[in-house]
Amino acid sequence: MKILITGANGMVAKATAKYCESIGDEVVAATRQELDIADKDAVLDRLRRENFDAVINCAAFTDVDGSETNVEKCYAANSVGVENLALGAKEIDCAYVTISTDYVFDGANSGFYTQRDAPNPQSVYGQAKLDGEIRARNAYARSMIVRSGWIYGYGGTNFLSVMHNLLAEGKSIKAIFDSFGTPTFANDLAKRLRELAELDLPCIFHVTNAGEGASYAGFAEKVCELKGFDKNLLEYASADSLKRPAPRPKSSKLACLFSERLGLKPLPHWENALAEFLEGKRERG
Numbered sequence: 001m002k003i004l005i006t007g008a009n010g011m012v013a014k015a016t017a018k019y020c021e022s023i024g025d026e027v028v029a030a031t032r033q034e035l036d037i038a039d040k041d042a043v044l045d046r047l048r049r050e051n052f053d054a055v056i057n058c059a060a061f062t063d064v065d066g067s068e069t070n071v072e073k074c075y076a077a078n079s080v081g082v083e084n085l086a087l088g089a090k091e092i093d094c095a096y097v098t099i100s101t102d103y104v105f106d107g108a109n110s111g112f113y114t115q116r117d118a119p120n121p122q123s124v125y126g127q128a129k130l131d132g133e134i135r136a137r138n139a140y141a142r143s144m145i146v147r148s149g150w151i152y153g154y155g156g157t158n159f160l161s162v163m164h165n166l167l168a169e170g171k172s173i174k175a176i177f178d179s180f181g182t183p184t185f186a187n188d189l190a191k192r193l194r195e196l197a198e199l200d201l202p203c204i205f206h207v208t209n210a211g212e213g214a215s216y217a218g219f220a221e222k223v224c225e226l227k228g229f230d231k232n233l234l235e236y237a238s239a240d241s242l243k244r245p246a247p248r249p250k251s252s253k254l255a256c257l258f259s260e261r262l263g264l265k266p267l268p269h270w271e272n273a274l275a276e277f278l279e280g281k282r283e284r285g
């Protein structure tokens with residue numbers, strides 16, 4: 001397949017580009033500097049010039065707290081940009097996969113959120129991502145929305161991606177014990193994104209590693225176990241005690257109603273995926 005991957009400097013984009021290249025795809029990976037998805041003319045021009053089989057949109061404004069004050073920037077990438085790519089994909093009639101988030105849910109449900117649950121985002125980031133989902137589907141009925149959450153991977157700068165480095169340096173970290181999610185290794189997500197681009201079914205998918213999910217503290221404890229780090233470095237804290245600007249769902253574990261019915265294998269259990277990430281083997285290819 002010839003695939004356009006946007007937001008190419010990002011964690012998921014890098015994993016996706018690497019995976020697609022490894023299976024022989026022709027990958028055009030565009031950074032924000034090369035293709036600003038909020039720029040409609042640039043997006044349409046780029047898509048008209050090249051004949052892609054699929055667009056996988058990994059670009060997003062991912063600063064959840066910063067989105068509370070940078071509302072325009074957040075909506076430009078996470079809502080308008082998602083629509084622009086849908087319009088471009090429609091013009092050239094190609095598959096379109098765009099990533100959304102578990103933060104479209106309010107977190108009141110302590111079980112798993114499926115596609116049957118109504119979104120009710122609490123943060124500007126979550127609202128903009130939901131708006132992006134709706135705009136994409138309205139602009140191009142062939143759009144595939146992939147909701148994921150608690151993503152970590154190589155090159156990632158978020159807490160889940162870097163906590164093992166902090167612990168390795170003997171630094172204490174805050175381990176939140178009352179926020180729950182379904183951890184997702186970017187390399188596993190990347191593979192599924194490619195499978196979905198090929199499947200090309202207009203749908204909302206929930207994609208995470210398998211298992212019952214975890215709290216941040218549970219994830220950190222597993223990192224300690226797997227790497228032999230001192231668990232005394234974990235400072236247990238409640239989510240509220242961090243006083244972060246953006247509200248987060250207390251629980252945003254995702255489950256998918258469609259994947260298995262469509263013959264897609266569940267992603268590896270999150271504990272095995274985490275072990276693989278920490279071993280670093282897949283970083284080298």
Ligand SMILES: NC(=O)c1ccc[n+]([C@@H]2O[C@H](COP(=O)([O-])OP(=O)(O)OC[C@H]3O[C@@H](n4cnc5c(N)ncnc54)[C@H](OP(=O)(O)O)[C@@H]3O)[C@@H](O)[C@H]2O)c1
Pocket residue numbers: 006007008009010011012013031032033035036037038057058059060061062076077081099100101102148149150151152156158
């Ligand atoms: N990380 C998570 O835990 C998580 C959870 C749920 C969903 N997601 C979703 O997963 C997707 C990938 O996230 P990620 O973790 O890989 O994010 P990331 O590492 O922050 O990468 C996002 C990339 O998008 C680029 N970008 C921002 N605005 C852009 C624009 N207007 N046009 C083109 N590129 C733009 C950024 O470039 P600059 O750095 O140059 O600005 C960055 O390289 C996003 O849709 C995100 O919302 C992530």
